[in-house]
Amino acid sequence: xxxxxxxxxxxxxxxxxxxxxxxxxxxxxxxxxxxxxxxxxxxxxxxxxxxxxxxxxxxxxxxxxxxxxxxxxxxxxxxxxxxxxxxxxxxxxxxxxxxxxxxxxxxxxxxxxxxxxxxxxxxxxxxxxxxxxxxxxxxxxxxxxxxxxxxxxxxxxxxxxxxxxxxxxxxxxxxxxxxxxxxxxxxxxxxxxxxxxxxxxxxxxxxxxxxxxxxxxxxxxxxxxxxxxxxxxxxxxxxxxxxxxxxxxxxxxxxxxxxxxxxxxxxxxxxxxxxxxxxxxxxxxxxxxxxxxxxxxxxxxxxxxxxxxxxxxxxxxxxxxxxxxxxxxxxxxxxxxxxxxxxxxxxxxxxxxxxxxxxxxxxxxxxxxxxxxxxxxxxxxxxxxxxxxxxxxxxxxxxxxxxx
Numbered sequence: 001x002x003x004x005x006x007x008x009x010x011x012x013x014x015x016x017x018x019x020x021x022x023x024x025x026x027x028x029x030x031x032x033x034x035x036x037x038x039x040x041x042x043x044x045x046x047x048x049x050x051x052x053x054x055x056x057x058x059x060x061x062x063x064x065x066x067x068x069x070x071x072x073x074x075x076x077x078x079x080x081x082x083x084x085x086x087x088x089x090x091x092x093x094x095x096x097x098x099x100x101x102x103x104x105x106x107x108x109x110x111x112x113x114x115x116x117x118x119x120x121x122x123x124x125x126x127x128x129x130x131x132x133x134x135x136x137x138x139x140x141x142x143x144x145x146x147x148x149x150x151x152x153x154x155x156x157x158x159x160x161x162x163x164x165x166x167x168x169x170x171x172x173x174x175x176x177x178x179x180x181x182x183x184x185x186x187x188x189x190x191x192x193x194x195x196x197x198x199x200x201x202x203x204x205x206x207x208x209x210x211x212x213x214x215x216x217x218x219x220x221x222x223x224x225x226x227x228x229x230x231x232x233x234x235x236x237x238x239x240x241x242x243x244x245x246x247x248x249x250x251x252x253x254x255x256x257x258x259x260x261x262x263x264x265x266x267x268x269x270x271x272x273x274x275x276x277x278x279x280x281x282x283x284x285x286x287x288x289x290x291x292x293x294x295x296x297x298x299x300x301x302x303x304x305x306x307x308x309x310x311x312x313x314x315x316x317x318x319x320x321x322x323x324x325x326x327x328x329x330x331x332x333x334x335x336x337x338x339x340x341x342x343x344x345x346x347x348x349x350x351x352x353x354x355x356x357x358x359x360x361x362x363x364x365x366x367x368x369x370x371x372x373x374x375x376x377x378x379x380x381x382x383x384x385x386x387x388x389x390x391x392x393x394x395x396x397x398x399x400x401x402x403x404x
Contacts, residue, residue: 002027004106008110008114010024010378012117014121014151014152015152019373022091022373025091025381029098033045036101045101063330064330067326069082071282071323072283072284073283074282075282084285085284088373090373091377095383098384104384105388107166111162111163111166112177114166115184118159118188129149129194151375153195154378155378158359158360158382159378159381161353162386164184168352199362199368203362206359208355211355219343222343226336228358229335229361236320239271239317240267240269240270267317270290273290273295273299277324278325279325280326284323285371287310287318289308311369311370313367314365316328316364318370319370339354339357352386356386
């Protein structure tokens with residue numbers, strides 16, 4: 001009960017403190033682990049953890065985590081890189097613990113609770129924005145700028161797919177559940193387009209388009225997402241050159257609020273850094289200070305200064321720059337293997353899962369740093385929720401697949 005409550009409360013906790021998702025996930029993992037150990041002991045969960053790691057997707061992710069540690073040998077700040085590695089690895093480990101406990105079973109009641117939590121969190125954020133953060137200013141808490149809601153809004157958007165899928169799977173024909181689902185969509189849309197995050201608006205559009213397309217043409221949509229994912233991962237180092245050649249100045253002027261020109265310039269800089277060490281990368285977690293890394297000397301003078309922005313605002317490019325072609329290949333294999341496994345699902349079950357993947361990857365390709373703990377935790381919870389609500393039919397994946 002404690003673990004379920006913590007995961008349901010995640011949108012509200014992110015509204016209060018916009019980096020709290022890893023803490024909530026970790027506390028939930030402790031609760032589920034304790035309940036699992038009390039009911040089963042440690043042997044059965046340990047065997048399931050090993051089975052999870054031996055699965056092709058698990059092997060690829062574990063391989064990436066291990067390879068990331070190896071790349072620290074080429075880093076100019078290995079301690080900071082290790083901290084960044086922990087920010088990525090710990091939420092994934094917590095998700096694995098919850099999955100193998102097999103105690104996370106979000107039914108229709110929890111789906112409604114998550115939907116209400118998302119609606120409440122968005123409502124509170126909108127009230128704060130409408131009052132210019134008067135309450136936070138009065139209490140003198142946290143950062144008092146409106147962009148602090150970008151992270152919780154993205155979290156609510158990711159979790160909205162889980163809430164909608166649960167409402168549809170549990171009792172989709174009930175009028176109150178249909179109304180609740182509509183309110184979740186409305187809240188996610190208003191928050192996404194009303195925030196300062198252009199990535200949130202992009203994510204909402206991708207989620208809606210892929211969801212609808214997957215209901216009508218499930219197989220074609222799945223293969224299209226796979227092709228787009230693979231191409232973006234493969235050509236990430238050239239993303240800056242491609243964007244520079246394809247996007248005219250007039251379009252950059254219309255997209256000025258989204259800083260499209262700035263993003264292309266940043267991609268050009270990090271793309272040169274990635275190609276300076278194409279196989280091994282500069283070292284995991286080096287992006288925040290890449291301008292002080294020896295690899296910066298290989299970047300042309302006009303582009304070198306933008307290495308100081310903190311990260312390339314492009315997760316595939318960050319993977320290339322930090323872990324090289326080997327790290328990017330491992331992540332590409334894990335993503336394609338996951339998408340390929342979804343081919344067994346019918347259109348109704350495929351739509352929310354494919355929509356989440358496309359939306360999350362689209363956001364990660366234009367927005368924040370790739371390994372930020374709040375983002376990894378939000379995606380982990382959304383994935384756990386959608387995996388746990390898969391119907392157990394002959395055509396569905398196995399229990400191990402659901403865990404993954």
